[in-house]
Amino acid sequence: MAQLTILGAGSWGSALAMVLAENGHEVTLWSHNEYHAQMMQETRQNTRYLEQLTFPENVTITADLATAVRDAALINFVVPTKAIRQVAQQIKPYLKDKRTDEWPIIMHSSKGLEQKTYLRISEVLTEELNLTEEHPVVVLSGPSHAEEVANHDVTAITAASQSLEAAERVQQYFMTDDFRVYTNRDVIGVETGGALKNIIALGAGILAGTGYGDNAKAALVTRGLAEISRLGIAVGADPLTFMGLSGVGDLIVTATSSHSRNWRAGYQIGQGAPIDTVEEQMGMVVEGMATTIAGYEVAQKLHVEMPITTAIYEVITEQTTPQAAIQQLMRRDKKGEVHFTDLQSVLTPLEQDKGE
Ligand SMILES: NC(=O)c1ccc[n+]([C@@H]2O[C@H](COP(=O)([O-])OP(=O)(O)OC[C@H]3O[C@@H](n4cnc5c(N)ncnc54)[C@H](O)[C@@H]3O)[C@@H](O)[C@H]2O)c1
Numbered sequence: 001m002a003q004l005t006i007l008g009a010g011s012w013g014s015a016l017a018m019v020l021a022e023n024g025h026e027v028t029l030w031s032h033n034e035y036h037a038q039m040m041q042e043t044r045q046n047t048r049y050l051e052q053l054t055f056p057e058n059v060t061i062t063a064d065l066a067t068a069v070r071d072a073a074l075i076n077f078v079v080p081t082k083a084i085r086q087v088a089q090q091i092k093p094y095l096k097d098k099r100t101d102e103w104p105i106i107m108h109s110s111k112g113l114e115q116k117t118y119l120r121i122s123e124v125l126t127e128e129l130n131l132t133e134e135h136p137v138v139v140l141s142g143p144s145h146a147e148e149v150a151n152h153d154v155t156a157i158t159a160a161s162q163s164l165e166a167a168e169r170v171q172q173y174f175m176t177d178d179f180r181v182y183t184n185r186d187v188i189g190v191e192t193g194g195a196l197k198n199i200i201a202l203g204a205g206i207l208a209g210t211g212y213g214d215n216a217k218a219a220l221v222t223r224g225l226a227e228i229s230r231l232g233i234a235v236g237a238d239p240l241t242f243m244g245l246s247g248v249g250d251l252i253v254t255a256t257s258s259h260s261r262n263w264r265a266g267y268q269i270g271q272g273a274p275i276d277t278v279e280e281q282m283g284m285v286v287e288g289m290a291t292t293i294a295g296y297e298v299a300q301k302l303h304v305e306m307p308i309t310t311a312i313y314e315v316i317t318e319q320t321t322p323q324a325a326i327q328q329l330m331r332r333d334k335k336g337e338v339h340f341t342d343l344q345s346v347l348t349p350l351e352q353d354k355g356e
């Protein structure tokens with residue numbers, strides 16, 4: 001059985017460590033917080049982030065990066081997006097030599113876009129770890145609340161990589177009777193779907209907190225998916241990916257569930273909580289706040305129309321209220337719903353670019 005490492009001992013890192021351990025692998029779970037690591041190693045619980053889980057014996061918890069990384073066959077980054085680059089820089093000295101040693105699979109299971117650069121997480125990892133086409137990143141993404149995975153509820157998820165072989169190895173490591181993994185080649189689509197759905201989940205929480213009902217939620221999720229697809233296609237995603245687990249699947253699970261931290265943060269905003277306190281009060285990462293800013297800025301830069309994202313951006317930057325933002329959205333110019341021909345008009349220039 002393989003030696004596999006998870007970097008980040010929050011709710012998702014802990015749930016994924018459990019999945020791998022239940023498959024018989026030797027798992028090392030790294031926390032950047034020494035006290036937290038020691039408590040988890042002693043009590044075999046992660047009461048701070050995922051209290052229902054008991055770590056199997058074959059999970060070792062450490063705060064020592066060298067121990068975590070040195071002999072790993074797989075290194076899975078599961079830290080908040082804002083910490084990805086820094087953690088990648090920290091592990092660099094302990095990685096094997098790509099030219100001579102067996103190189104570990106580098107993967108991540110986080111969901112976001114880097115602030116200011118708007119890079120996807122796989123791009124940040126590729127940049128920092130000098131990855132090549134021979135060793136591309138694998139992305140694990142899809143509808144998956146850590147709490148439900150910890151409870152052995154049924155989950156289906158996607159492992160995406162430019163290397164089908166690497167994606168299949170990840171599929172093999174993670175797949176259990178209640179954790180089903182599909183492979184996918186569209187890294188751009190899988191990552192943009194996973195990141196941008198957090199914006200819409202935040203919006204769904206805002207709607208619910210403001211008192212709107214199911215019609216509004218369905219409108220938001222459906223038109224939100226149109227926006228996610230539009231931006232995703234503009235950066236090179238396969239449109240069909242947004243119909244899959246990491247697209248509409250993740251949007252449903254996040255925008256319709258009170259398990260979602262993004263939804264809950266939005267709900268508090270809708271209820272009138274001061275915006276600057278919401279993330280801190282949650283005590284866990286709420287990727288949707290930073291992703292809304294990055295998503296809004298990149299849409300502006302690429303001239304992609306994203307009215308819902310813009311409305312949520314204006315609410316969280318306190319330029320407008322949820323009620324005024326919703327009214328503004330409803331009073332936009334009359335539109336037709338997107339048809340296949342519209343999609344073609346987006347795709348054709350992109351296809352031509354690829355051919356040149
Ligand atoms: N929780 C879920 O259900 C779930 C499911 C799928 C994907 N994700 C994604 O996984 C990522 C991690 O989320 P989570 O739910 O585990 O978050 P969390 O808030 O539960 O835990 C975050 C972890 O990251 C650590 N951390 C914070 N700053 C750090 C830093 N600078 N360096 C190293 N570690 C740091 C924290 O100590 C904590 O252990 C996010 O991108 C999230 O969107 C979460």
Ligand SMILES: O=P(O)(O)OC[C@H](O)CO
Pocket residue numbers: 111142143144145146201250253254259260261262263285286287
């Ligand atoms: O709790 P959230 O909102 O961070 O969402 C968790 C996962 O991304 C759902 O797939």
